[in-house]
Structure formats: C-alpha cells, structure tokens
Amino acid sequence: MLRWTITFLVIALIAGLLGFTGVAGTAAGIAQILFYIFLVLLIVSLLASVIRGGGGGKA
Numbered sequence: 121m122l123r124w125t126i127t128f129l130v131i132a133l134i135a136g137l138l139g140f141t142g143v144a145g146t147a148a149g150i151a152q153i154l155f156y157i158f159l160v161l162l163i164v165s166l167l168a169s170v171i172r173g174g175g176g177g178k179a
Contacts, residue, residue: 125154 128151135144 122158125151125158127151128154 128147132144132147132151135141135147
C-alpha cells in the first residue's frame with residue numbers, strides 16, 4: 121500500500137510540474153488518503169504487537 125502512495129505522490133508531482141492541475145489534485149488526494157490509511161494500519165500493528173508482548177521471535 122505504501123508503494124501505491126508513493127506512486128500517486130510521484131504522479132501528482134509530475135502532473136503539477138507539467139501543469140495538469142486536475143490530475144495533480146486528484147493524484148495528490150489519493151496519495152494523501154492512502155498515506156493516512158497506511159499510518160492507521162501501522163499504529164494498529166504496533167499496538168497489537170505491544171499488547172501481545174512483542175513476540176521478538178525468541179523461541
């Protein structure tokens with residue numbers, strides 16, 4: 121999912137430089153939404169790891 125965020129961010133930057141403001145705005149909006157989804161999933165994953173005791177892979 122992070123790859124898609126970076127992809128849409130790059131598309132937005134290139135489109136903005138070329139003057140395609142509609143495409144740039146749309147791509148930037150999608151990148152922003154995907155970034156926030158990724159951030160929420162990261163926080164949930166970290167909290168789940170802490171709650172389960174870390175599980176550092178020690179057997």
